[in-house]
Amino acid sequence: MENFRHSILALITETSANLPSDVRCALAAAIDREDPLSQAGLAMSTISVNIDMAVDNISPICQDTGMPTFFIHTPRGTDQLFMKEEIEAAIAEAARTGKLRPNAVDAISGKNSGNNLGEHFPVIHFEPWAKDEIEVKLILKGGGCENKNIQYSLPEEIPGLGSASRDLDGVRKCLLHAVYQAQGQGCSPGVIGVGIGGDRTSGFDLAKKQLFRTIDDRNPDSELDALEQDILEKANTMDIGPMGFGGKTTLFGCKIGKSHRVPASFFVSVAYNCWAYRRLGVLLDPESGSIKSWQYRAADEIKRMAKGEGMALTGKEVILQAPLTEEQVRSLKVGDVVLINGAMHTGRDAFHHYIMHHDLPAHLDTTGGILFHCGPVIMKNEDGSYRVTAAGPTTSIREEPFQADVIKKLGLRAIIGKGGMGPKTLKGLQEHGAVYLNAIGGAAQYYARCIDRVTGVDFLEEMGVPEAMWHLEASSFPAIVTMDAHGNSLHSIVEEESFRQLGTFATDAH
Numbered sequence: 485m486e487n488f489r490h491s492i493l494a495l496i497t498e499t500s501a502n503l504p505s506d507v508r509c510a511l512a513a514a515i516d517r518e519d520p521l522s523q524a525g526l527a528m529s530t531i532s533v534n535i536d537m538a539v540d541n542i543s544p545i546c547q548d549t550g551m552p553t554f555f556i557h558t559p560r561g562t563d564q565l566f567m568k569e570e571i572e573a574a575i576a577e578a579a580r581t582g583k584l585r586p587n588a589v590d591a592i593s594g595k596n597s598g599n600n601l602g603e604h605f606p607v608i609h610f611e612p613w614a615k616d617e618i619e620v621k622l623i624l625k626g627g628g629c630e631n632k633n634i635q636y637s638l639p640e641e642i643p644g645l646g647s648a649s650r651d652l653d654g655v656r657k658c659l660l661h662a663v664y665q666a667q668g669q670g671c672s673p674g675v676i677g678v679g680i681g682g683d684r685t686s687g688f689d690l691a692k693k694q695l696f697r698t699i700d701d702r703n704p705d706s707e708l709d710a711l712e713q714d715i716l717e718k719a720n721t722m723d724i725g726p727m728g729f730g731g732k733t734t735l736f737g738c739k740i741g742k743s744h745r746v747p748a749s750f751f752v753s754v755a756y757n758c759w760a761y762r763r764l765g766v767l768l769d770p771e772s773g774s775i776k777s778w779q780y781r782a783a784d785e786i787k788r789m790a791k792g793e794g795m796a797l798t799g800k801e802v803i804l805q806a807p808l809t810e811e812q813v814r815s816l817k818v819g820d821v822v823l824i825n826g827a828m829h830t831g832r833d834a835f836h837h838y839i840m841h842h843d844l845p846a847h848l849d850t851t852g853g854i855l856f857h858c859g860p861v862i863m864k865n866e867d868g869s870y871r872v873t874a875a876g877p878t879t880s881i882r883e884e885p886f887q888a889d890v891i892k893k894l895g896l897r898a899i900i901g902k903g904g905m906g907p908k909t910l911k912g913l914q915e916h917g918a919v920y921l922n923a924i925g926g927a928a929q930y931y932a933r934c935i936d937r938v939t940g941v942d943f944l945e946e947m948g949v950p951e952a953m954w955h956l957e958a959s960s961f962p963a964i965v966t967m968d969a970h971g972n973s974l975h976s977i978v979e980e981e982s983f984r985q986l987g988t989f990a991t992d993a994h
């Protein structure tokens with residue numbers, strides 16, 4: 485097993501940087517379905533360029549490389565303890581070289597372990613099998629889409645759809661609601677893995693395992709197969725679309741499994757995966773640990789995803805130079821595409837929590853500034869300076885309780901994030917003269933290229949790499965105004981319209 489660690493490192497790197505063939509194929513179809521000049525089209529073209537860049541740079545497709553989760557089949561007599569130690573060493577090495585983000589933080593204090601290892605982190609499931617080789621499957625599922633996982637306990641009253649009973653029609657209502665409630669926050673278009681039955685834990689486990697099925701496979705159970713097709717079709721009429729901008733593809737896969745349950749419980753567990761659907765597998769020689777073959781990798785796969793130059797720019801984009809003035813910001817409207825130049829500062833969960841009760845360091849002035857909800861992957865250069873190697877937006881709604889106050893306190897004029905924010909922030913934008921700019925979630929390579937340099941960092945020691953306040957210099961950083969200073973929000977429009985559409989499925993007998 486002298487090559488085992490090396491093989492695992494190759495699996496991690498490939499999973500992080502190179503999407504599987506079936507996902508490429510489904511996303512290529514989704515790109516073709518959107519009007520290239522619509523907001524959904526802009527999102528999909530950016531995603532396509534980003535996928536190619538990740539391969540070229542051998543770097544994370546999305547900066548959030550999740551909680552690495554392994555499913556391993558071993559033949560009789562393999563040393564699982566050795567494998568676990570070697571996997572941990574490979575994870576730490578991948579974090580050190582920027583193939584994974586140091587993502588492991590203490591559950592209570594939030595303290596980052598620095599090497600992407602922690603208690604039950606990574607997650608490793610071992611299972612024996614009768615074959616001779618070792619199979620290792622890996623999924624890197626980011627936190628934003630993980631937050632959109634949902635579990636129903638039937639019978640249950642489902643918003644918009646009425647009562648869901650303990651039958652396939654009840655399951656159907658749960659699944660349509662699961663897609664609706666994710667909106668764009670889990671970086672749609674997405675895929676759902678579904679577990680019907682089991683208990684609360686095994687149900688989610690089953691749901692996650694469904695994500696290892698290929699997009700184009702068909703369920704051998706004809707009833708479940710019909711339900712999978714039905715959900716896919718209906719979900720894509722909800723007009724949530726890429727990033728929740730409205731559009732034709734909201735879901736590109738629905739995979740359903742079932743387990744026996746006890747009479748008292750009927751769970752429907754849903755695991756939502758973003759478009760950055762990173763899962764691969766390898767078969768290993770049990771003697772040497774060398775890779776014998778790759779899974780989810782077809783010889784005839786679509787190698788290049790991008791058609792044009794990425795975000796199809798029209799020349800009508802508004803150029804923003806930070807710091808921004810109130811007048812500039814108030815002239816922006818929902819739907820405007822902006823290109824940002826100049827200083828921006830990252831700040832996410834730990835930062836918002838901190839800044840509610842503390843002041844900024846004295847050397848910082850954020851008046852007219854831009855706050856970027858982002859937890860980047862950052863590497864240190866030999867001369868002590870830093871470079872950004874992956875930097876897409878994180879889900880903004882988590883900062884909803886704090887954002888309006890933080891805008892006021894720091895004198896901010898723009899927030900960059902994804903998935904949109906709620907009424908409190910919308911009111912804050914109006915009151916203080918600021919805008920919400922939606923960047924394309926998961927496009928971490930694309931946005932890293934828009935960052936010219938890192939000019940400084942605060943709170944690195946306390947908050948760790950993903951949560952520190954990084955000071956960045958951007959050029960031609962594209963984003964879409966989705967909440968303006970006049971009380972308009974694209975997110976509330978899409979949410980309302982998709983809720984109306986959801987309601988039309990209430991009585992649709994399956």
Ligand SMILES: O=C(O)C[C@H](O)C(=O)O
Binds near residue numbers: 671877
């Ligand atoms: O943690 C991140 O960088 C992003 C996260 O996966 C999210 O979707 O919010």
Ligand code: SF4
Binds near residue numbers: 758878
């Ligand atoms: S930012 Fe979006 S693409 Fe990246 S892990 Fe989170 S949900 Fe997935």
